[in-house]
Structure formats: structure tokens, C-alpha cells
Amino acid sequence: MRIAQVSAHYPPNFVSGGTLVPQRVARYVKGAGHESLVYAGYLDKDRRPLETWTETDEEGVEVTWLVTTPWTAWTDPHNYDNPGATAAFSRWLERTAPDIVHVHSLQTLGVGLVEAAHAAGAKVVVTMHDFWWFCSRQFLVDQSMRPCSLVTECGACDCDAAPSIAGRSERLLRALADADLVLAPSRSAARVLAANGVEPRVLRVNENGLLDAQLARLGPEPVARTGTGPVRLMYAGGMQEMKGVEVLGQAARLVGEREGLVLDAYGVEARVDASTPSWFRARPAFDPAELLSVLDSHDVLVLPSIMRESHSILTREALAAGLAVVCTDTLGPEEAVTDGVNGYIVPAGEPRALAERLTHLADDPVGARDLTGRGSSSPIRSFSEQGAELLEYYAGLVEAQDDELEAVRRAQAQLLDKVLFIIGIDGAPLRYRAHLPAEALRMRGHEVVVRHYRDPALLGDVEDTDAVVLYRVPATVQVLDLIERFRTCGREVPILYDVDDLIFDSSLRGTLDGLEKLSEAEEELWWHGVDRYRTTLEACDGFVGSTDMLCQEATRLTGLPSYRYANGVGTLLAQASDRVLLEEGAREDSTVTIGYFSGTTTHDADWAMVEPALAAVMRRHPEVRLRLGGHLEPTGALSEFAPRISRSGFVPWYRLPELLRATDICLAPLTGDSVFNESKSAIKWLEAALVSRPTVATPTGPFREVIEHGRTGMLASTTQEWEEAIEELVTSVALRTSIGAAARREALLELSPRTQGRVYEDILVDAALHLRRNGHRTDSTWEPVADDEPFSAADAPVDPYTVPSRPGVVLPRGLARARRLGRRTLVVARSEGLGSVARRTARKVSRRMRR
Template sequence: MRVVQVSAHFPPNFVSGGTLVPQRVARAVAAAGHESYVYAGHLDDALAPLTTWTDHDGDVSVRWVVTTPWTGWSDPRNSHNPAVEQDFRAWLHEVRPDVVHVHSLQTLGGSLVTAAREAGARVVVTMHDFWWFCARQFLVDRDMRPCSLVVDCGSCACEVDHDWLARRNAVLAPALEAAHLVLAPSASAARVLVANGVPAEKVEVDENGLTRPLPDAVGTPAGGAGRSLDGPVRFMFAGGQDPMKGIDVLLDAARRLGDRDGWLLDLYGVSGGVDGALGGRARTRPAYAPDELDAVLSEHDVLVLPSVMRESHSILTREALGAGLAVVCTDTLGPEEAVVHGENGLVVPAGDAEALAGAMVRFLDDREWASRTVGRGAIVPVRDFEDQARGLLATYERLHAAGSEPAADAAGTDRPRIERVAFVVGIQGAPLRYRAHLPAEALRLRGVETTVHHYRDPAARDAALGADAVVLYRVPATRQILDLVAEVRAHDATVPVLYDVDDLIFDPELRGQVDGLAGLGDAELELWWRGVARYRTTMEQADMFIGSTTELCRHATAVTGLPARQFANGVGTLLARASERALGRPRKGGPLRIGYFSGTTTHDADWASVEPAVLEVMHARPDVELWLGGHLKPTAALEAVAPRVRRLPFVPWHELPEVLRDVDVCLAPLTGNGRFNEAKSAIKWLEAALVETPVVASPTEPFREAVEQGRTGFLAAGHEDWVGALDALLDDVVLRRRVGSLARREALLRWSPHLQGQVYLDNLHAAAAIVRAEGPRSGSTWEPVFDDEPWSAADAFVEAYEVPARRSRVPAALRSNGLVRGAAAARRVYRRDGAAGLVRKVVRRAAKRRAS
């Protein structure tokens, strides 16, 4: 084989962990008897840009191209460099490689991937960092704050501004599509790539291997085992002056240790004096040479890695563990895969000096635990480079054996195309956002054209007839909607019709078992249950059901026979960006706060189930406040702590992150009918997670699916569980910060818009396959219940998916329109009083009209 390594920088011109990997791989390829080539950028102000030459690194042929002018992250040619691409294409024509392995590409440009594929090579891309999505490479902004792990869910200005970043990434995306395989140095980095839209089927993990001697066995350090911690705890830092490595955060944390004795901190590669407030316990040291590492590690107990940059891997973490040190690292991906929190070190949120100080204090105050932790060594297997080289050679051979292009997937060629999707909706507010606007947004990220129309909008008909799939979300049956479904099928019998709902409101057999209807009068109750029958009628027309929870899907299939697929409520870009903005400021000062926020008037019983546990905690902690938001009627028992109870009004969804950010623990209790609770999604966890506020929740199935106990939240089944979880979180700032940080990560990496788009698209393909194989659904025994609601643009309103401006979003010409005012009033009632309150208002207005 002829194998090419492509790297923006390469030794000896530029030596770093990232450049040593392609060099070692190139040498391993040559040692295995293959022809090994390198195409590399060269930094030298004395040479003219684009100067090229070839020399050799042993049996490896290295083609150099001078790229000095384009190292700036904001330079357009850092990501797209036509001149380099032209040279690369000409060079590829001479070499004719079988495999091209692309490493870092800054200054060379992403189009080299396309050029390599068009040259007939199989193309592998290793993402040593996150340059393909983040111009600054490490998902950290100019203020040294970690950015959103999912770039589209953030608003980071990056090196210029967010719009510039979006345009840059839009140019790079087609180039990355040309890669046959994308490698990530760690499993956590791989999750980030997939959450940012890299197809999961292309991504594999290829962990960097160590070239140094490894411990004989996992858990047995190479040296330093059994060190005594009777004296000062010896911390070390080796990140140098680069602020991305967290030196400023570490110094802030060290200051927070105050006058405590019993610790020393060596700062390697850091120049200049150290703040005198540290009392001489911190000292700067020159950077050490590679052959000095063993001696340096042997002089210390704990390695501190306070990086704010996201690390795709960390060799130093593994080397330190192997030498018997404990490690305190930030939650920056790669280091966490070797550090098991609480066992061989601690993991704290990036950029959080308070949490980092708390972790360091634990080594000082809990010497028994610290003695077990120091010397624990590597708990997970550590790879050596020989194994990595063997794996890569096998990958090259596998790709080469597949030929210049893979054979077409027989199953894929027959897959129905889904290019246009029409959502027709019957409700406003948060349900509309989560069940229509968010999947529509996610599908657009996957290249699918989407529209969202109210069920009375005449334009819904044209949209449905022009779509490859039609989704009816919470649409009550009308004569017009039933006719529309029939017309869609007459127009194209292969177009699937799906019904989506996010609550158990389609089964009249559950009459008498629904929470929250006790306050309705007889007429209101009858109207509510007629609505249930109308939802069911529309649902019976569909080919597939899509539900937000497993229980909803089970029940839908049980009562209708419809095939059902789950689409969990996920992360939308607008709420994620609002949450990131809220995270940009510290929590408001003051006492610790427990928060509970109710979106409708139907959650009084839920609160009552947890109120005794909250009161017990508050009585034991006279400094703790309780924040109650939205619609809620607590019992008289709260009077005992009334001065510490703060009532907050219902706030719009785009303002909620600011409120959630200021509480320390958020509650999500559920009680009442188990079936209905199991059908409710885990939105309360999701929304709090996005601002890193830890949640204690009832252990219903959706919360069990979302929460990893003690890691991304707490599940509480009874009084003692609630008290215990609250006590644990209120007692331990490190635990609160860690649980909140991990919860945000899981929310983004499990339910990012890119991932959600693929899930929804898979559901649509499944529905289309059923319709193609079996034809449209027919033969329901359900007795239809529907009303006549003629098409009317004036009566059709879909709440926009946007963060509203402070001034009115309704054009002046429409503000006098009674229908627009009525729709706005209905939204206000729904937000304030919930569905039951809206029903009451509609019934009362109808009664007044009849009386007049």
C-alpha cells in the first residue's frame, strides 16, 4: 500500500503531542513494509508562502509546504486554502496513494479531504481536536470559558462572531462528507463529533497510545506506590502559560485555600512571580524535558489539570496515573476517561475555581481517602503505541481492500426518500415547540425541508400534498382534516401520515383516571372528553404513532394497533443558546436555594408529595431558601418557613434559564396515577440540566432513562430518598457542580438537534417503509368523532419558534385583528392556567354567547 499522512504541522519543524502522532504512524507504516508519505505544513517566516520541497524522515518521504501566513484562526485560508489544495492535488497525482490519513488541517484547508477522495484514495480523518466545528480548535471562547459541546446549540463568538463561524462550518461540512472514516482519540470525543452531526456510522475510536513503559497491570502504578501523605500534599501543574490550560483558574483556586497549611504546588513551564497571597506554597519551575518526566512525577502526589479547553485525549493524565499520582482534572473529555472520580482522582467542571479548590481541599482534609487515592494508578486499560499502530494498519488494509469506492448498499438504495415534511399542529406553547418546531429544526439540520402549519390553515393542504411525510401533532378531528388525509393518500399512496402526541389524551377508556380535571364542571368535562375522542379519531387515520415516552408508545399500540416509535423531547438551539447565555454569569449571591417550577395548574398534588421532605431539609438548614415558580398552591405547612419562601411568576420559556440558573437544586416530583406519570417526559430535568442545575426527580421511566443516579441527577422514590438527595447536594459544592456539569453534557450529547434529526428521520423512513409494504392504514373499528371547522387563515395561528423581541412581534396592521388578539389571549390563559383552565374559559365564553 501507499499511505499518506496529512498534517498541518510536523516534527522537527513543530513538535507537540498532536504532531508526534502522525510522525509515529508514518514511521510505523514504513516499518511494516508499506510506502509511507507525509504532506505537511511548514512554519518559517524566512521562506515564501507555498514554497515546497521534499525530504526524508528515515524511510518516510515528507513533502513540505510553507503555510506560515495562515496560522491565524480568523484567516479564511486557515480553513479553506485553494492554493494549497492545488499543490496537494498535483502531488497526489504523482504519488497515487491507496489511503490518505488526514490529521490536523489548519492552514492547509478542509478541501484536501475532497481532493484525496477524488484522487481515488480511501480517506481517514482523525480529529485530534474540534477544528472542524470550532475555529479555535478546542471549544473555548476568547474569554477562556468552555463553549457548548454542540456548536449549533451555542452562541460563542469564536474568533470573529457566531455568524462567521456558521458560514465557515458550512464550507467545511461538504469536505468532511468526503471522508470514508472519522477517527476520534477517545470515546467521549467521538460522542461530541456525532452530536455535532458527523454520521455515527463513520465514527470509530482510535485512542492515542503511549510510547513510554506501561504499568505491568491495570491498577498497579509504575512507581510511587505506597507514598506517605503524612507531610504536605505535593500538587503539580505542567500546562505552561497557555491560558487554555487553565493556569489562571488554578491560581484562583489556590488563593481560595487561604491560610491552610499542608500543601505545595509546583507550576512547570510558568514564568514570573506567583501571588504572594499563596504564602510561598506555590512556586514556578521551568518546563521539564521529556527524559525528566519520571523524576518530576516521583516528586509529587497529585497532578492538577485545570484545562478550560476541551481535550480529545490526555497522555500526561495516563502517564501520571501510571507513576502513582492521583489526578484532579476538569471535565474536558479526554482526561475523564482515565480518571475515575473518587477512586484515582477527582473531576471538576472546567473554568470553576471554586470547585477546583474544593477538590484540592479534599486531599488536605481527608487524608485517609487521599492515601488510598494516591498510588491507585490507572483503573481503566491504557493503550500503548504499538497496539495503536497495529490497529491503524489493519484499518488501512480494510479500507484498501474495499476498493476505490464501496459497493452500493442494497437496502439503502431502496429506502424511500424523505426530502420534505409537513407538520400540521393543533396546540400552542411548549408542546408545540417540543413536538413540532424542534423536530422541524432538527430535520432541517439533516437537509430536510420542513413546514409547520396550524390545522385550520388553508396552506396546510398544499404543504401536505407536496410532502414526502405528513405529521399531525395533537390535531383534533375535523371534517377538513379527515378529507385532507384522504386527499394525501389519493395523491400519493406511499406518503406516510403520522400522529404525534405527548400526553395520554387519546383513550376515552381512561375517564375518571386523569389527574388535573377535578376542578372542571360537567359541561367543561364533557367538552374535554369530546376533545379526547377527536384526537383519537385523527390518530386512527395515521399509519404510525410517534410519542415522547415509552409508555405513550406502548399505550398507543395497545389501544389502536398502530406501530409506534419514540421521539423523546430534546434540545432545541434557541433554548440551548439562552441557557448558555445564563451560564455565562455566576449564580446570584445569597443562600442555597431549592427550586420547584410548575408550568400549569395541575401540579399541586406533585408538590404536596415532596413538600414534607423539603420542609424537613429547611428546618434542619435555616439558611436554605425555597423558590416556587409558576402555578402552584402549596399547603399551609409552608407557613412555618414563609420568610424563606420566594414566589416567582410564570416566565416565558426563553427566560426560564435565567431563573433555573439561580437555584442550586431543582425538584421534579410526580405523583398520582402511575400510568400518566410514566407518560410524562423528563423536560424538567432537561431544562435544568442545560444550565447545570442538578435535579432530584421521581423515578418514573422517562426520568430513569434520562438520569444516571448520583452522576447526572438523583432519583427519589420516597421521603427518605428526597431528604438524602437534597442533603447530599446542599452539603457538597463539588458534587453539585459535577452533577450539574455532567447533566448538561448528557443533555447535549444524547439529545442534540443533529442526533434528534436522525432519530426523527429514521422514524419517518420506518413509517414510509410500512406504507410502501402494506399500504395506508385502513379498517379501524373506531367510531369517528369530529367537528366541522372550515379552513380559515384568520383562525390559523402557529406560535413562532423564536426568542421574541421586547416590542410586539405582531405587525401594526394586525394588532387590531380580534382573532390575533384572541390567539394571544388563549396562549396567556394556557400558560397561566393550563389546558383545564383554557377549557373552562372556552366553555364560559360559549355559554355567554348562547345567553346573548
Template structure:
């Protein structure tokens, strides 16, 4: 095969772990008989920009150099897209005519080289050694050395040129990346982050970096001094780059006692001015010294702030019998098991790192146990990596004709189907948080995947016109009306398949469940009857539809059991607006004060849930006299709390965009639910999700959604009875490291599993499945359900939905101003629409409606 390796930097001009990989692949493939060429950026201030030349690298590989010195700054537009380089690359590929182009780091060369390679007719492979495709600074670390949001769309980091600039940059790069056939990543954890940022998971494959035999650590040397008592010997092996965490480590050890219980040897960092006598600085050691260095230490400390896509030194240390203390920066965690062969702490957190090191210094027995849990971790060789890369190349080059290749035919069918399912109308029957989670967030996620989505109230006069253009109609919590029935009939009468879906995220569509619903005791007889008529109306709308979309397994199972309608699970997830407000709250210091337990009930329907956990909370407050309890929303509590006086704080309900700051200020969040209750089993894990986004750990009841979200002891705690609630809350209150680590892991899981890109992919999958079924089987036949409908004429005022702005490149404060401003930009636009369709009287009625809502609360 004729193979091209492309790298922004290349030895000997620039040597690093990321530049050695393409060199090793190029030379290894050449040695195996392939024709190999290299296209590489060159850094040289004495040569003119874009100057090119070709030379042999000494192994028979021809290297085409191009000078890219002026564009190394992360914020430089030509660091990301560099048209002159793309033009030179295209001309050079016309001469080389490769079968495969394998692109590695592309900063200064530009992302458009991926498209250029595909246009040249080559199979295209991209290896992402870091996170440059979504983070211009490459390592998901902000300029102030704070770890950035793992999902960039959910963060507010300033990056290299501002967050809005970053989003525009990433949109452009994503278009270029679509031209890659395969995307390789050094580890599964890095791959999960890339997929959560929108990289197509179907094209992602893990390709661990290989290590040459001469660089592998030999047999472990017996550890010196192990037979005699000695201080815990800590080791740092890295560089002075702040992203490697040396400053965090030095701040952490500054808080450790001077009692002879520990020492720290720092390799590869110049000696600092004043430092602790226990800290010793050494030059960087050579490969032939690795075994001896490891043999004189007990614990490797890896305090990286940057996200590590792999980590050879972690694997070498474990294989040599050292325990490892690492940060939660992905690559190291693939082999460090907290409490078994090391400890894992949140990145950039000197206090948590100090707590972990203090535990080791105080407990030689713990150090021995962790070292006893280490074992040789397999480290891939260069030959093994070459085998895998060759296999990928052959698979792409030998691809069959699309007409004879089932997978390719499926991809083409899906692409054609996407052209038929592109415009979605979401009709909603409720406002507030429920609308955000089931209407706004799916719309946002689908738009990120290129869909056109309209979200309108069921009484909006424009819904009929929008339905005429829609490819799919989703009815979310829409009660049955004469007008809704007409709308569904109108969609059914179209000359092509347009499926209609029903979505509701509560068990409020089955009148047979009367008597099982908590919280209805606060209603009058008239309100009670009206509530259950609403249930029958929801059921009527459901029966009109082709399929159901639900937030939990229990909801989906119940719908299919009582109606036979096919159900599809779409869990409540993370939206950009809430995630970005949460990111800003996380960046602020926690409000000073005592430890706090928080429970935010929202409505007054959670009294029974609180009653189930109140005895445990009373016991915890009694045993922790400095702990406060914060109760938010409308909640009835028992007399047992009165003994704690002002340690129990009652907080009013807040707008959704202020909730993250309140969750940030509590140390333990509670999410109790009465167990063995069908309604509660159907409720989603939103309370865990919202707290996770600000790294506040949650103790929850083990309903199915919470069991799905929470890995007990890792991303939260699950409790079933009074004793387990007391134990879980106490554990988190008494152990700051466990509290901090649990919150950090919860945030990661929330972003990676339920971030907007993952949500969009899932919803697209549902739309595709439902459209196929509708096209094949026709509309669902009428059931035996007796319809319950009301007459609610379309009306611009009653059909108004408040605007849903994203977070501007600024802060949550600006979002707050947008939402509270009267009149404000988006509302003026919407009022203009009402004025045009219904005249000035409707505008006045709408204004009165808004004012009345605000007064009522």
C-alpha cells in the same frame, strides 16, 4: 499500499502531540514496507506563502512542504478553506496516486482537502485530534476562557469570528467532511462530542494515540516520604497556555489555608510575580525524569479549561500511584473515577477546584484512599496504533464491488430512499411549549439534516396544498375534524406511498382512562365533558394514521396495546433556541442571594405532584433557615408552608425564553410526580432537561423517563419517599462541589444525548422505517373505532401560528424583542399571507385574536 499522511504542521518545523502522531504513523508504515508520502504545512516568515518543495525526512519518507504562515489566525477564512492549497494538493495527488489519504489537522490547509482526496480516487481517512471541525478555536473554549457549549449549535460563543460566522464556517466544512470514508478520534468521549455535533456516527471509530516505548514511564519508583506524615503534595505538569488551566489553579490555591497541609509544584510554567510560599515553580521535566517527579508527589492536578481528547499524563500518573484531580474535560474522565482514584470538578471553576483541593488537604486519609484506588492504566503503543490503522486502510482499499457488498448496497438503498423522503409536513393542533417540543424542535433537527419541513396549524388553509407535496405527514395533537379526515383521505389517494403519523406527548387518547387524570377537578361539568370529547377526537385522528410517534416508552406501549398501531419513540430533546438562551443565562452570574429550592409547575394540574413532596420540603426549610423556596406558575400548596413567610416566593409564569434565567438562579430544582400513575409514567423528563441546560441539578421522582435521564448521584438525584427527598435535597444544598458537578454533568448529558443533531438522526430513522412499512404494506386498514369528529372549517385567522425565530447572533435580549415586537418582521410576513388568502377582514380578526390571547394570559 501507497499512503499519504496530511498534517497542517509537521516536525521538525512544528512539534506538538498532534504533529508527532502523523510523523510516527508515516515512519512506522514506511518501516513496514508501505510507500509513504507526507503533505504538510510549513511555518516560515522568510519564505513566500504557498511556496512548495519536497525533502526526505531522514527515514525514507518524502515530505511535500507548502508554506501556510499567513493563515494561522483562527478567524482567517483560509484557515478553514484554502483553495490555492487545494489546487496544489490535487496536482500533487495526480503524481503520487495514493491508495489511502489520511488527513490529520487541517487548519491553514483547508477542509476541502478531504474532497480533493476522494476525487483522486483514494480511500479517505480523517483523524480529528481536536474539535477544529466544529470549533474554529479547536478546543471548545471561548476567548474569555469560559468552556463553550459541547454542541456548538446549542451555544452562543463568539468563537474566533462571531457565532454566525462559526455556523457558516461549520456548514461548509460539514459538506467537505461527507467525502471521508472513516473518521478517527483519540477517545470515545471525544467521539461522542463529535457525533453530537453532526459527525456521522456510522463512520466514527476510536483510535487512541500510541506512545513510543522510549516515552513510556518505567516501573513506578517508590514514593518518597510515604511512611511519614507530610503535606499533600500536589503536582501540575503543563504549559503556560491559559487553556491548560494554570490561572484557574493558582486562583484556587490562593484560597487554601497556610497551615502546612499542602504544597504545589508547578512544572513547565515560568515563575509568576508574587505567589504563595507553598507554590514552587520548576522547568519542564524530561521524559527520563517523569518517574522521579511522580514519586515525590501524591496528586496530579489537571485543571484544563480546554476539552482534552485524550490525556497521556493522566494515565501515566494513575499508573504511578498518584491520585488525580481533573476537570470534566472528556479525555481524563475516561480513567479518573470520581471518589475512587481521584476527583472530577467542572472546568474553569476555581471555586469547585479549591473545594476539591481543600478536601484533600484536610484529609490525608482521603488522599491515601484515592491513591489506593489507582492502578496501571493500559497505554497504547505506537505499534498497536499502527496495527489498527493498517487494518482500517486494508478494509477500505479491499472494499468489494458495491453490488457484492451488503453494507454498501444498504447505504445506496438508504441514499435512494432519502431522495424519496425529503419533504415533511407537520400539522399541529396546539400552541405553546408542547408545540415547541413536538413540532418546532423536530422540524429544526430535520432541517439540519437537509430535510424541507413545514409546520402548520390544522386549520391553516394551505395544509392541503402542502400535503400534496409532502413525502410524510405528521399530525401532532390534531383533534379529529371533518377537514382533517378529508386531508388524510387526500394523502391516501396520492399515487405514491405517503405515510401519515400521529404524535401526542400525553396519555390523552384513551377514553377508557376516565377517572385516572389528575387536575380535572378544577373543570365544570360542561368543561369536563368537553375535555373527554377532545380525548375521543384525538383517538379518532390516531386511528386514521399508519404509525405513532411518542415521547415516552409508556405512551408508545399504550398506543400499541389499545390500537395495534406501530409506535416509535422520539424523546423530547434540546432545541437550538432554548439551548442558546440557556447558554446565555449560564454565562451570567447567578443573582446574589441565599440558597434556593425551585419548583416550576406551569399549569394548575400539578397540585397532587407537589403535595407528594411538600412534607420533605417543609423539613428541609426548617433545618436550613437561610434557604428560600421559589414556586412558579399556578400551584396550590398546603398550610405548612405559611410558617416560612417571605422565604416562600411566588413567581408568575414566564415566557419560555425567560425560564432559563430563573432556573439558573435556583440551586436545586424539583420534579416530583405521583408514582404508580399511568399518566405520570407517560410524562417526559422536560423539567430535568430544562434545568440541566443551565447546570442546575434536579431531584426527581423515578418514573421511567426520569430514570432514563438521571444517573443518580451523577446527573441528578432520584427520590421515592419523604426520607429520600429530604436526603437528596439536603445533599445538594450542603455540598457546593456536588451541586456544581451534578449540574455540569447534567448539561453535558442533555446536550450529547438529546441535542439537535442526535434528535434529527433519530427522527430520520423513524421516517425511513415508517416509509418502508407504508410502501410495503399499504395504508393501515380501518379499525372498529367509532369516529368522533367536529366540523372546523379552515381559517387563516384560527390557523395562525406564532413565528418561531432562532436566536440571532447577539443575545436572548434580541430574541425577546423579536417575540414581543408588535408589529414585527415575521408577523408582518405572516399577516401578508393572511391578507393575500383571506383579505383584510381576516387580518383584523387575527389581530383581535392575538390581543385577546394576551389579555387572557
């Protein structure tokens, strides 16, 4: 094979850990008997831009250089899209005709090289050594040295909003579509890449390996540390802010003077400031040849990085030498460190959490040394193993044949151009089940329309809609007729029903908590609504549910195929949450606030279940406060703590992050073992996770899916378990911050908008293929229950999915109602004329006078 490595920087012109990898790969390819080429950027102010020449290095690898000196600034649009470099590369491709083009860094060269390689007929491999494809500053750290959201679209960072690079993200993703294979240096980095838009079908891991000779020098087994003196710590990140030197200094000051610690800070010119304790010792940087002797003289490596590390060679070198490692949750290091086993993991940019762990090491030196000698939690491999894996990937691409099933699915996805969501309810459910999937599908190029089930415009949608999803729509004569129109329109249009509660099974009558507050007439109306939901469901081709239990129940009752779509992350709430985190000031008091927020009037029994545990904790800890929100009637069990209990009314959803972030621990109890509660999603965990707050929850199926006990939340069934979980969180800042940070990561990476878009597209494709094979549903034995609700634009507003320009301002209830009526009047005027407005107004006045 003829294999080309492409890198914006390359030795000897530019030497760094990132530039050494393509050089090692190029030489490994040459040594394996393949033709090895390199195309690289060159920095030299004395040479003219785009000057090019070719030379052969000492290993016989042909290197072609291109001068790219003017375009190193991350705010320069030519840094990511350089037409001149693309043209020069295209000419080189014509001359060399490589089989494989393996792209590494592209800063200054631009993503046009990926498209040029694809157009030339080469198989294109992209290794993302960092996060440049989604973050213009490469490491998901903002200009104020704060960690950014792992999913850039869900963050409030404004780096990529610079006018000079507007459209950068869209441009890079468009070019990435021409890559045949995308490689990540670690599993955790691969998760981040997928959440930001890399297609999982082309994503693989090619973990960096240590040089074979270096592995041999480290020895076969890590050596545990012994001794009785102070715990010997080392830091080797120098004065680079992204490596966390300032965070380390803050943590040291919080720890204060201690006899049980000594820290050698290599590459730090002086103590961070005069108040830094004496155990923090500035040391000059050591020569790389001295690494093993430096490691041998320490017990613990401290990596307080703020930057997201796609891998971490130093972490693995330290663990292989027998050290324990205290690192931040910056991805790569975590794969080698297991918290509490061979080190500790703390949230990035959180000096209080780091200080708590360092204090623990100082207070328990024996325990600290027990962490040493454990080695890496994941295997450390050699560069030879990495190179061999790459050759397998290359050969697989050259020999690959088209996957027919995958081709059919992609073609079907392209046919689903317009998707229509018909909704029957407003508020948070509408946002999670219609607006968010609509947003996610638009990111994948689909046209998506969201309409109320009484909107007359639905009749026109029959002509050009390719898939229909009815969310929580009650059966009406008009809705059933609309469904029939879609069924007989002459095109294969899959029709799905979506709901996020078990409200389509009237056999549950008499088993649900909360309905006892309704009058007999109100309860009868409620169950009539259940039958109407069931009627619409029975008229559809499939069911989309938020939990496994909901899907199982829908299939059991109706025989319809079910598809799981979990409630996920939307960009607007995620950005609002990120903004709260970025704007938060330093915490000055020691209070711990526990919160429970009820969205409906049916959760009194749930809350009563946890009151005894909470009372026990509050008696022991006078610093604990309780905040209750929404509809809730607590019992008298907490009356003795009345001065420490506050109530919060409902707030707009975009203000929810402020409320949750002001809460240190969130509770999500559910009573009993009912099918109804097992069908409820883990929304309370998700919303708290977005602001890095831990949740204690009842272990229903949905909560067990998202909560790994002690890592991404706490699970509790009995009163004792609730008390123990709350107590553990109340007494440890480090645990609260670690769990909150881990929960936020899982929420963003597992449920990001781009990930959710892939899931929903797959659902629509599956439903369309099922329809092709089986036709529309025709065999329901359900007796329909439907009301007559004529189409009416005035009665069909849809809550907008927007955040007000001044989100801090909440309109008084009367003014808000007036604004809604004004919008509705405008809709009627536009669609039905001013005469209709006058007639409707007269009817409303007449009804009010009769009351």
C-alpha cells in the same frame, strides 16, 4: 497499500504532541511493510507561499512540504479553505495515487484536501485530534478563556461569527461528507463529534497510545503513596491560560493557608499573585526526560484545564505512575479518572468546586493517599496497539463492499425531501414536538413546513409533501378528509401521529389527578377531546411518542407501529441558556435556592408529596430559600417558612434559563405509579440541565433514562429519600456544580439538534419503508369522533420559533393580545381580502355585545 499521512504541521518543522502522532503513524506504516508518504504544511517566513519540495526522512518516509506561513490566523478564511493548497495537493495526488489518505490537522492547508483525495479515488480517513472542525479556536474555549458549549450550534460563543469566516461551519461539514472514516482519540471526544454533526456510521475511536518504551519504564503496576506529611500536589500546565493556571490560582486563594498541602506549579514563573497561599510553589518547567522522577515525588496531579482535551497523555502517565488525579470535566482525562476512586473530577472553570476538593485533600491526607496506586480507570495502551488498529481500519476501507441496506435507507431519506408538520396546540409542546424536529431535519437538508390544522394552505401541500406528521391534532371532518387526500395522492406519503402525553386513551377516565378542578361540562369536553385525538391517531400509519411508555400504549391500543423520539435540545433555548452561563457574575452570598415550576394546574398532588422532606431540610438550613413558579397551590406544611418562599409567574420560554439558573436545585416530583405519569417526558431535567443545575426527580422511566443517580441528577421515591437527596445537594457546592455540569453535558451530547435530526430522519425512513411493504392503515375498528371545524387562516396562527431582538422586554398582556390579533388580521387580509376582515370583526363585536 500506499498510505499517505496529511498534516498541517509536522516534525521537525513544528514539534508538538499533535504533530508527533502523524509522524509516528507514518513510520509505523513504513515499518509494517507498506509504502508510506507524508504531505505536510511548512512554516517559514523566508520561503514563498505554496513553495513545495520532497525529501526522505531518516526512517525512509517520503515527506512532501508545502509552505503555508501566511494563513496561520484562525480568522483567516484560507486557514480552513485554501484553494491554492488544494490545487497543489491535487497535483501531488496525480503523481502518487495513494490508496489511503489519512488527514490529521488541516489548519492552513484547508478542507479542500479532503474533497481532492475523495475525487482522486482514495479512501479518506480523518483523525480529529481536537475540535477544529467545529470550533475555529480548536478547543471549545472562547476568547475570554471560558468553556464553550460542547455543541457549537447550541452555544452563545461568537468566535465563528467573525465576518471573515462566515459560513465556516457549513463549508467544513460539506467537505466532511467525503470522508470514509472519521477517528476520535477517545470515546468522549467521539460523542462530541457526533453531537456536532459527524455521522455515526463513519465514526470510530482510535485512542492514542503511550510509546512502548515509555510504558515499559513506568512499570507493570502503579505504586501507591504512603507517608504522613502534607499531600504533595503537582501542576504541569505552565502559564497557558487554557490549561487553567488562573482557575488554579483562584482556587488556591479560596482554600487559603493550609498545612496539609504542598503544590509544585511547574512552568509557572511566580505565584499567580501576592495573595496566593504559600503552599502554592512556582517551579521552572522540567525536561521531558525528568518526567518519571517528577511523578515519583508527588501524590496528586492537578489538571484544571479549561480547554476541552480530546485525550490526555499526562493523565495516564500520572495514573500509571501511581498518582491520583484531580481534573476538570474536559473529556479525555475523565475516561481515566473515576470520581472518588482514583481522583476527583470538577467542572471546568469553577474555582469554588476545585477549592472544595483541594480542601478535602488537605483535611484528609490519609484519604487523599488512599486514592493513589489505583491506576487508570480505562486501559492504557501502547502505540503499537494504536498503529495495529489503524492498519486494520485501512485494510477494511480498501476491502469494503457497499452495504445494500444502508444504500436503500440513504436513497429513501433523499426521497423525503419535504416534511409537513400539522399542529394542534401552541406553547412549549409545539416547540418541542414540531419546531425542534423541524429545525433538526432542516440541518439534514430537508424542507420542513409547520402549519396549524385549520390552515387552508394544507390543501395545497398535498401536491408536494413527502411525509406528514400530525402533532396533537384533534379529529375534524376536514382533517380526516385531508389525511384521505394524502393517502390517495398517488405517491407513498407516510402519515404519522405525534403526541407527548397519554391523552388518547379514554379508558383512563377516573384515574387522573388534576381533573377534579374542572366542572362536569369541562371534564366532559376534555374527554371528548381525548376521543378526537384517538380518532386522528387511528387514521394514521404510525405513532411517534416522546417516551417508551407512550409508544407501548399507542401500539397496544391501535396496533400501529410506534417510533420513539425523545424531547430534545433546540438551538434557541440552548443558546439562551449558554448566554446566561456566560453572563453570570461571581456568587456573593451563601443562600441555596430550591425551585419547582409547574406548567399546568395538575401538579398540586405532585408537589404535596415532597413538602414534608423540604420542610425538614429548611428547618435545618436557614440559608435555604424556595421559589415556586406557575400554577401551584401548596398546602400549609410550609407556612412557617413563608418569608423564605417566593413566587414566580409564567415567563416566556426564552427567559426560562434566567429563572432556572437563579435556582440552585430543581425538583421534579410525580405521584404514584400511574401509566399517565410514566408517559411524561423528562423536560424538567432537560431545561435545568441546560443551565447546569441539578434536578431531584421521581424515578419514572423517562427520568431513570437521563439521570444517573449522583452524577447527572438525583432520584427519590420516599420522603426520606427526597430529604436525603436535597440535604446532600444543599450542603455541597462541589456536588451541585458537578451534577449540574454532567447533566448539561448529557443533555447536549445525547439530544443535540444534529443527533435529533438523525433520529427523526431514521423514523421517517422506517415509516416510509413500512408503508412500501404494508400500505396505508385500513383495519381500524375505532368508532370515529370528529367535529366540524372548517379551514380558516384567521384561526390558524402558529407560534413562531424565534427569540425577540430584545428578549428582556415582556409585553403587557393586553398589548401582547393586540399584537397577536394584528398578526391574525394581516393573515386574513392577505388570504381572504379586507371584506372578510370586516365581516369577522363585526361578528366578534356582536358576540361580545351578547355576553
